[in-house]
Amino acid sequence: MVERKTRTVYDVVCPFCGTLCDDLEVDVSIKENTVVEVRNGCQIGTRKFFSSNPSDHRYTSPLIKEKGTFKEVPWEEAIDKAANILAKATRPLLYGFASTECEAQSKGVELAEILGGVLDNTASVCHGPSLLAIQDVGAPSSTLGEYKNRADLVIFWGSNPVHAHPRHLGRYSDFVRGYFRTDGRNDRFIVVVDPRNTHTAQIADLFIQVNPNEDYELLNAIRATLRGVDIDNEEVAGVPKEKIKELVEIMKKAHFGVIFFGMGLTQSISHHRNVDTAICLVRELNDHTKFLLTPMRGHYNIAGSNQVFAWNTGYAYSIDFSRGYPRYNPGEFSAVDVLLRDEIDASLIVASDPASNFPAGAVKNMFKHPLISIEPHHTPTSVNADIVLPAAFAGIECEGTAYRMDKVPLRLRKVKDAPGQCLTDREILEKLIEKVKELKGE
Amino acid sequence: MTLDNLILLTGRTINQGVALEGGKTTKENVRAAGICTFDRSDFKKLDCLAGTPVKVITDYGEVIVYSTISEEGPHPGIIFIPMGPWANQVVNPDSQSTGTPTFKGMKAKVEVVKNGRVLDALELISKLKEA
Numbered sequence: 001m002v003e004r005k006t007r008t009v010y011d012v013v014c015p016f017c018g019t020l021c022d023d024l025e026v027d028v029s030i031k032e033n034t035v036v037e038v039r040n041g042c043q044i045g046t047r048k049f050f051s052s053n054p055s056d057h058r059y060t061s062p063l064i065k066e067k068g069t070f071k072e073v074p075w076e077e078a079i080d081k082a083a084n085i086l087a088k089a090t091r092p093l094l095y096g097f098a099s100t101e102c103e104a105q106s107k108g109v110e111l112a113e114i115l116g117g118v119l120d121n122t123a124s125v126c127h128g129p130s131l132l133a134i135q136d137v138g139a140p141s142s143t144l145g146e147y148k149n150r151a152d153l154v155i156f157w158g159s160n161p162v163h164a165h166p167r168h169l170g171r172y173s174d175f176v177r178g179y180f181r182t183d184g185r186n187d188r189f190i191v192v193v194d195p196r197n198t199h200t201a202q203i204a205d206l207f208i209q210v211n212p213n214e215d216y217e218l219l220n221a222i223r224a225t226l227r228g229v230d231i232d233n234e235e236v237a238g239v240p241k242e243k244i245k246e247l248v249e250i251m252k253k254a255h256f257g258v259i260f261f262g263m264g265l266t267q268s269i270s271h272h273r274n275v276d277t278a279i280c281l282v283r284e285l286n287d288h289t290k291f292l293l294t295p296m297r298g299h300y301n302i303a304g305s306n307q308v309f310a311w312n313t314g315y316a317y318s319i320d321f322s323r324g325y326p327r328y329n330p331g332e333f334s335a336v337d338v339l340l341r342d343e344i345d346a347s348l349i350v351a352s353d354p355a356s357n358f359p360a361g362a363v364k365n366m367f368k369h370p371l372i373s374i375e376p377h378h379t380p381t382s383v384n385a386d387i388v389l390p391a392a393f394a395g396i397e398c399e400g401t402a403y404r405m406d407k408v409p410l411r412l413r414k415v416k417d418a419p420g421q422c423l424t425d426r427e428i429l430e431k432l433i434e435k436v437k438e439l440k441g442e
Numbered sequence: 443m444t445l446d447n448l449i450l451l452t453g454r455t456i457n458q459g460v461a462l463e464g465g466k467t468t469k470e471n472v473r474a475a476g477i478c479t480f481d482r483s484d485f486k487k488l489d490c491l492a493g494t495p496v497k498v499i500t501d502y503g504e505v506i507v508y509s510t511i512s513e514e515g516p517h518p519g520i521i522f523i524p525m526g527p528w529a530n531q532v533v534n535p536d537s538q539s540t541g542t543p544t545f546k547g548m549k550a551k552v553e554v555v556k557n558g559r560v561l562d563a564l565e566l567i568s569k570l571k572e573a
Binding site: 016043044047048050051055057120124125126128129132160162163164166195196197198199201202209212213263264266267268269270271272298317318330331332334335336337340353355356357358359360361362363364367377378379380383384 | 449451452453454455456459460462463464465466467468502503512513514515516517520522525526527530531533534535537538539540541542543544545546547563564566567568570571
């Protein structure tokens with residue numbers, strides 16, 4: 001009999017973006033315990049599976065920095081030191097959690113509560129404003145399957161899925177054939193609103209080039225036109241009045257429309273007010289036809305971290321436990337803001353790289369204080385950390401639950417074992433909780 | 443060889459996504475995210491070859507990145523740096539009380555620095571530790 005060299009894991013959920021494609025096939029070398037082939041994944045997702053293989057930028061044992069260089073230490077010593085730092089801190093920050101599974105996220109909430117720290121996830125720097133807007137005005141939304149089967153008008157506003165969610169167009173929103181959209185792309189009208197003629201815009205039926213930071217004005221001009229107001233100006237936010245009228249007619253005539261919105265709305269001036277207005281537009285469009293909207297979530301389980309934080313504390317992000325009970329106030333307890341005010345005195349970063357993704361001023365303040373990183377890879381955060389706790393990749397090296405951008409939970413699969421001494425995020429956080437409890441005499 | 447009154451946007455690109463999954467501390471990441479893309483007409487005004495280092499200056503900081511011509515144009519007056527350590531040296535950290543910094547839409551100025559050196563992610567971020 002021929003000896004099998006690889007085994008194939010089917011229906012693997014991709015742990016990269018919020019699209020959470022669940023049709024990947026991964027070949028794993030039985031002898032080497034490495035990923036040798038990934039089918040059906042996008043360029044980025046495929047790369048993530050390959051990057052889980054042992055390499056010179058993968059951590060395989062716990063590290064403590066001494067005199068500027070990392071030293072390999074046993075797990076016990078690393079956990080001891082990390083727990084000591086956290087237990088002694090008066091205002092520790094626990095941040096990240098978007099690229100790990102829900103069970104680990106709930107352990108993060110538990111640890112933050114014991115420590116009386118500030119707890120935040122990466123929604124804080126991406127769709128946090130969307131959450132604020134949804135809390136203000138609600139959100140008419142649906143699962144992605146409904147859009148696939150029904151939507152004949154798809155609007156991408158401030159979102160570039162060709163780059164950020166590569167398979168979204170093929171699985172849910174554009175090219176895919178649906179139950180009532182049997183001819184796929186030909187049965188759909190695609191609109192892109194963006195300041196740049198993005199690659200998504202280049203394959204759209206209508207591209208609306210809005211001035212940067214003027215989405216709020218354009219959204220309100222569309223709302224006014226929808227109500228029958230004749231706008232005084234010849235153009236709003238760089239878009240001619242006639243084009244706004246054309247878009248409104250397209251929206252009204254659609255059978256089932258959807259707006260997918262991205263960072264173009266949340267990271268521009270007005271932040272949550274942009275999303276507020278977009279939601280109000282969708283609500284008003286429902287006087288004419290069926291219309292819904294969905295945020296294009298970035299990290300694969302960022303929606304999950306919002307869910308887990310919310311069902312544990314009542315709040316989705318920016319949570320402070322310093323009074324012993326959870327308080328919520330973005331702008332005050334959000335990670336970037338506490339760092340900019342130099343409020344924290346230690347940080348625990350879980351499955352995230354704020355040194356790369358936070359503004360320079362916030363990173364500078366984070367580096368002033370002890371930094372613990374639970375991370376599988378060399379990143380600017382982990383390399384500058386005082387303690388590195390090597391983690392297994394959730395969704396590749398351990399199971400767990402993740403929420404898709406439409407808040408549908410999917411079970412992540414384990415395709416291979418983690419290299420070296422890596423533990424899962426959940427196991428590491430459990431060890432930290434146990435030690436911190438011991439130090440605090442609980 | 444200076445351009446004023448530009449608007450800087452930042453965001454995801456597929457190359458940046460692939461590079462960050464492949465290793466954030468690699469040269470590949472520099473080539474993917476340590477770049478600034480210009481509209482073709484703006485780039486002509488800079489009078490340099492694509493790939494020449496440029497210094498991008500905003501009210502919040504400055505950073506040296508490689509110049510390149512945008513495939514997602516025309517967008518005259520707009521420059522784009524993929525999200526990551528380079529972009530974050532020059533973004534507006536103000537979150538307007540939402541938690542989310544204003545990563546898009548900063549006023550920017552660009553200077554060609556032919557002999558400028560584009561730092562890799564670790565060099566760039568480690569400077570913040572030393573500061």
